[in-house]
Amino acid sequence: MSSDNAAPMKPLVLICSQDPEFYLTYGHILEADVFTKELADGVEDALKLAVEREPKAVVLDCQPASATGSTIFAQLKGDPRTGGVLVIALIAPGAENQHFDLLKAGIDDSFVRPIAPAKLLDCLRTKLALAKPGSNGIANGRLLRCGSLEMNVDARRVRGNGHDIHLGPVQYKLLQHLLETPGKVFTRKELKDAAWDERIHVGERTIDVHISRIRRELERTSAGSVIRTIRSEGYSLEEAHAEPEPDGK
Structure with missing residues (x-):
């Protein structure tokens, strides 16, 4: 059976908590919307699942008597394989001091x-560039295109061959930069400057990991675009061209 009619994959959110009630409550909220969820109950489990399952976002449970949330955040952001994942901290009453510590550490967002x-x-939805429920996904705004890959910059939505492409904040910025000038070769430094704050140290391996994840999404949706590696120089986004058929076909 053709996969064209298959339901789109729901974005996965990793919930990091040792409180069953927290997991059940926020898991229900996520699954009642457009997400699916998975539980991580400790630091090692969170990092392992983040690498294996590649969630689009992580929700941290920050409790007053525990530094687990802050530790998980540090581990995720310090690992080049997971450093670009969106991380949101939900801080329990009585643990407000963690709010400022997490903000200083570079948390994507946090709420008490x-x-x-x-x-x-x-x-x-906003940070992952997802359409709001009930919308048809079409909005006016500046469009960037390459092949059948399309990015609505104002709506912060990416589609490939008619299928939604879900990217983390860093990957979205990298793809937007490449889409601004298809065919142009960007150095890793140029891509780093486009996607990360200048105060954050980012190695070349981290950029390569994020580019690899974008590539997988383009391949999954047959987006009609490819990111090419130009040895010793960097990366270029180009329209994919079908290979010519052999003579006699």
């Missing part, structure tokens, strides 16, 4: 609980 479910979902 209780938080309205709609606020968390809006944050996830």
Whole structure:
């Protein structure tokens, strides 16, 4: 059977908590929307699942008597394989001091609980460039195209061959930079400057990992575009061309 009619994969969110009630509550909120969820109950488990399952976002449970949330965040952001994943901290009453520590450490977003479910979902959709429920995914705005790959910059939505492409914040910035000038070869330094704050140290391996993940999404959706590696120089986004058929075919 053709995969064209297959339902699109739901973005995976990793919930990092040792509190079953927290996991059940926020897991239900996520699955009632457009997401699916998975539990990580410790630092090692969180890093292992983040590498193996490649979630689009991580929700951290930060409790007053525990530094687990901050430790998981440091591990995720310090590993080049997971450094680009969106991380949101939900801070329990009494643990407000963690709010400022996480902000200084570069957390993508953090909220002191209780938080309205709609606020968390809006944050996830906005930062992951997802369309809001009930919309048809079409919005006016500046469009960038290469092959059948299309990015609506204002709506922060990416589609390949008619299928949604879900990217983390860093990967979205990298792809946008490549899409601004298809065919241009960008050095790793140029891509680093486009996607990361200048105060953050990022090695070449980290950039390669994120480019590899974007490539997988382009291949998964047959987006009609490819990211080519130009040895000793960098990367270029180009329209994919079908290989010519052998003579006699």
